Amino acid sequence: MKITMIGAGYVGLVSGACFADFGHEVTCVDKDPTKIDALLGGIMPIYEPGLEALVASNVAAGRLSFSTDVTAGVAGADAVFIAVGTPSRRGDGHADLSYVHAAAKEVGAAIAGDCVIVNKSTVPVGTGDEVERIVREAVGDTHRVAVVSNPEFLREGAAIGDFKRPDRIVIGSEDDWASDVMRQVYRPLFLNEAPILFTGRRTAELIKYAANAFLATKITFINEIADLCEAVGADVQDVSRGIGLDNRIGAKFLHAGPGYGGSCFPKDTLALLKTAQDNDVPMRIVESVVQVNDNRKRAMGRKIVNALGGDARGKKVALLGLTFKPNTDDMRDAPSLAIVQSLIDAGASVSAYDPEGMKVAADLLPDVTMADTAYAAVKDSDAVVIVTEWDAFRALDLAEIARLVRTKALVDLRNIYRRADVERHGFAYHGIGMP
Ligand code: NAD
Known part of the structure; x- marks a missing residue:
């Protein structure tokens, strides 16, 4: 054809x-x-x-x-x-x-x-x-x-x-x-x-929005459970596993993190809400999802400031990963954009490394110093933050990073490290949704 x-x-x-x-x-x-x-x-x-x-x-x-x-x-x-x-x-x-x-x-x-x-x-x-x-x-x-x-x-x-x-x-x-x-x-x-x-054609059009809104809801749900885990001393990774093994729930899209971003979920959840409003059919669940997710990105900025001891002024934060997820160069609505803004608002300076996203990110984030490697990014930093779970960040040489940084603090917004492995190198470890 x-x-x-x-x-x-x-x-x-x-x-x-x-x-x-x-x-x-x-x-x-x-x-x-x-x-x-x-x-x-x-x-x-x-x-x-x-x-x-x-x-x-x-x-x-x-x-x-x-x-x-x-x-x-x-x-x-x-x-x-x-x-x-x-x-x-x-x-x-x-x-x-x-x-x-x-x-x-x-x-x-x-x-x-x-x-x-x-x-x-x-x-x-x-x-x-x-x-x-x-x-x-x-x-x-x-x-x-x-x-x-x-x-x-x-x-x-x-x-x-x-x-x-x-x-x-x-x-x-x-x-x-x-x-x-x-x-x-x-x-x-x-x-x-x-x-x-x-x-039918209209049904097909709606299927796409319903699918994305459902996935965004699943992510947002586990992110709120992660917040509760932090408050009550539970571990969200185990909660995810414990509920995800139920076939009715399923294990996918239950990884707590910095909130969904990217070129689809943010705009598609909003567009679905507009369709719902135009048709006088309130969609309160999706409304909440959008609002909770929006708040979450700046909340991640506050989490990083807390890891800096509550005051970011004059401190340097190194972000590893800028794209909204690994294996893409897509920066549209990436959580890193809001995180960087909140760090700069708080008085920090920011360096970053991303395997594929820096070319696009450099235009969007003019205040961020882009580094050639993860190790160059973390030099003299007061906190290292994993924003995107690229494979390259899963096996970092933590001993080398410990030598390079000014203050040993690792904020792992994707929970890709085990606390004990990080603490062994003298770092304070801040994951998502853990005691
Ligand atoms: P994109 O911005 O990467 O690509 C769109 C392309 O269309 C651009 O290259 C633009 O120059 C071109 N274009 C615009 N108007 C044109 C015209 N009149 N004639 C010829 N070219 C034109 O967008 P994308 O990420 O590929 O998304 C496209 C659509 O697919 C969107 O509706 C998006 O929501 C949907 N979608 C995207 C994804 C994803 O992961 N990116 C997944 C599923 C669905």
């Missing part, structure tokens, strides 16, 4: 490369010429494990190409995926649909044959109806078109594996012909027996 991907970001590029790997002929179109130029030169515009090799092999096989030209990209396509950003709209928290609507208009104007338009961006209920209206207005009766919803569930950092071996594929379609096209698009995964759920 011939597939066009509008948007070559974290979702569009990974999905496009994976579809090409399935044997489809894929063109990724992005309006950002620097991204397309990089891709044409074999350079990945984002960091995602395995992506460079996957792109290179499919480009070499002639199945994957890149362009800034929507018209050429869309011509002859059986399916056009829209995978553009849907950030929070400034001011009111609604999903900003301007990119989706603009893409729909451009695709509509470029369609030159029968074509299914597939919305992969995360969009509020009813967006598919509007995309269909926009596309039909441009296409008229000349070609057969249908709009389906196919929300994406991949996780950055594990995106290729998630795309090729998904827990499920959700397809929201109001048209049998479009559903058949989608069966062809995902045929290799049908053959692997990936669960595929066909549903």
